[in-house]
Amino acid sequence: xxxxxxxxxxxxxxxxxxxxxxxxxxxxxxxxxxxxxxxxxxxxxxxxxxxxxxxxxxxxxxxxxxxxxxxxxxxxxxxxxxxxxxxxxxxxxxxxxxxxxxxxxxxxxxxxxxxxxxxxxxxxxxxxxxxxxxxxxxxxxxxxxxxxxxxxxxxxxxxxxxxxxxxxxxxxxxxxxxxxxxxxxxxxxxxxxxxxxxxxxxxxxxxxxxxxxxxxxxxxxxxxxxxxxxxxxxxxxxxxxxxxxxxxxx
Amino acid sequence: xxxxxxxxxxxxxxxxxxxxxxxxxxxxxxxxxxxxxxxxxxxxxxxxxxxxxxxxxxxxxxxxxxxxxxxxxxxxxxxxxxxxxxxxxxxxxxxxxxxxxxxxxxxxxxxxxxxxxxxxxxxxxxxxxxxxxxxxxxxxxxxxxxxxxxxxxxxxxxxxxxxxxxxxxxxxxxxxxxxxxxxxxxxxxxxxxxxxxxxxxxxxxxxxxxxxxxxxxxxxxxxxxxxxxxxxxxxxxxxxxxxxxxxxxx
Numbered sequence: 001x002x003x004x005x006x007x008x009x010x011x012x013x014x015x016x017x018x019x020x021x022x023x024x025x026x027x028x029x030x031x032x033x034x035x036x037x038x039x040x041x042x043x044x045x046x047x048x049x050x051x052x053x054x055x056x057x058x059x060x061x062x063x064x065x066x067x068x069x070x071x072x073x074x075x076x077x078x079x080x081x082x083x084x085x086x087x088x089x090x091x092x093x094x095x096x097x098x099x100x101x102x103x104x105x106x107x108x109x110x111x112x113x114x115x116x117x118x119x120x121x122x123x124x125x126x127x128x129x130x131x132x133x134x135x136x137x138x139x140x141x142x143x144x145x146x147x148x149x150x151x152x153x154x155x156x157x158x159x160x161x162x163x164x165x166x167x168x169x170x171x172x173x174x175x176x177x178x179x180x181x182x183x184x185x186x187x188x189x190x191x192x193x194x195x196x197x198x199x200x201x202x203x204x205x206x207x208x209x210x211x212x213x214x215x216x217x218x219x220x221x222x223x224x225x226x227x228x229x230x231x232x233x234x235x236x237x238x239x240x241x242x243x244x245x246x247x248x249x250x
Numbered sequence: 251x252x253x254x255x256x257x258x259x260x261x262x263x264x265x266x267x268x269x270x271x272x273x274x275x276x277x278x279x280x281x282x283x284x285x286x287x288x289x290x291x292x293x294x295x296x297x298x299x300x301x302x303x304x305x306x307x308x309x310x311x312x313x314x315x316x317x318x319x320x321x322x323x324x325x326x327x328x329x330x331x332x333x334x335x336x337x338x339x340x341x342x343x344x345x346x347x348x349x350x351x352x353x354x355x356x357x358x359x360x361x362x363x364x365x366x367x368x369x370x371x372x373x374x375x376x377x378x379x380x381x382x383x384x385x386x387x388x389x390x391x392x393x394x395x396x397x398x399x400x401x402x403x404x405x406x407x408x409x410x411x412x413x414x415x416x417x418x419x420x421x422x423x424x425x426x427x428x429x430x431x432x433x434x435x436x437x438x439x440x441x442x443x444x445x446x447x448x449x450x451x452x453x454x455x456x457x458x459x460x461x462x463x464x465x466x467x468x469x470x471x472x473x474x475x476x477x478x479x480x481x482x483x484x485x486x487x488x489x490x491x492x493x494x495x496x497x498x499x500x
Contacts, residue, residue, distance in 0.1 A: 137278035
């Protein structure tokens with residue numbers, strides 16, 4: 001994803017500018033551009049919190065500058081009801097569709113966000129290359145400026161969450177075999193076995209167990225087995241000796 | 251999608267509560283639950299804007315009430331760095347993954363959002379059924395409360411945008427035939443034709459033309475044809491008589 005300029009066109013309230021700087025940085029964006037903004041004072045700084053750098057380095061320029069230097073200019077607009085679908089304001093893309101369209105784009109991309117009371121004017125929309133619309137509820141479609149920026153930045157950033165290991169098919173098959181063996185240990189009747197195992201697969205199958213969770217379930221089964229037949233404790237102690245891999249966390 | 255309770259646990263700033271009410275309503279959510287909130291006064295009302303109803307009907311209750319009555323309780327947490335991945339705080343789902351997991355769920359679903367300075371405490375996370383984490387940038391992962399609610403609500407609402415008609419494969423094939431005919435009219439050389447048509451397909455093929463846009467391009471081609479050969483104007487007039495369907499929108 002190329003670095004993107006977030007352009008606020010004539011923002012009226014400094015609090016919104018501060019909040020915008022903050023939510024941009026939350027999602028990894030740094031280039032704030034301000035066109036004809038309100039005076040920025042203490043409230044902007046307070047709302048920017050730990051994004052003072054974004055606020056301080058915000059660039060003041062004109063809408064002409066933005067159009068002249070950007071390879072793609074994207075106008076954001078509120079949800080358009082069918083009756084007012086004018087060709088100038090369509091086709092529009094959701095933030096997610098926008099991501100698909102710009103993620104491989106080169107050059108400079110600027111996203112325009114309009115005035116709090118009025119949005120972008122027709123001229124600004126007309127000159128833009130693409131329209132982005134955040135889907136909202138009909139009963140109250142007007143987002144706060146910083147919320148609109150937040151939703152767009154969140155979608156465009158597409159940041160990954162840290163990964164955790166999911167149990168592999170092999171891990172799951174070991175677990176099911178262990179459960180089956182455990183059902184033997186508690187004399188679960190043979191004629192019920194198949195249905196019970198299916199039911200257990202249905203339950204665990206929709207949980208997407210992590211490796212750790214699967215390991216913990218093994219541990220609980222083993223501990224139960226030891227209580228049912230103390231001889232198994234010695235067997236397992238020998239098996240586990242030196243491996244230390246499968247222990248029962250907490 | 252079932253109706254979902256948005257639960258703010260001990261919010262500290264009334265402005266955030268107001269903003270939360272607003273962004274909830276923007277995305278079609280109405281059930282705000284407040285646990286041990288700060289005093290709500292003018293600032294909350296101002297920030298709620300046209301979501302006074304959500305704010306006024308917010309329910310005051312205890313965390314015990316929430317756990318007792320909810321079929322699924324979802325805790326929201328900040329991005330967890332690998333070093334502190336504790337089993338209590340994982341596996342975690344992004345808002346989008348969460349949507350897939352709860353969209354067909356029945357019963358009552360509550361989503362907990364923690365204190366501005368502290369988040370949810372371990373006990374609140376431990377008792378929850380699922381963990382939702384919004385992916386954020388490492389350099390500043392702390393979202394404003396209302397921005398976090400906004401991103402989660404936007405994703406869970408999955409509201410549709412109004413639809414507009416895209417040009418069908420048949421529409422596109424008419425358009426390409428018209429372009430090909432037009433290239434004849436301007437004596438485009440035969441030996442270049444195939445490559446030029448491929449290039450035009452590549453350009454238009456990535457635009458996802460709307461019906462209206464395709465119609466406008468037809469209109470422009472026709473108008474050019476009339477200027478090249480005035481006899482075509484009379485031909486087209488006869489063809490279009492009574493149909494009036496394909497005119498050239500501005």
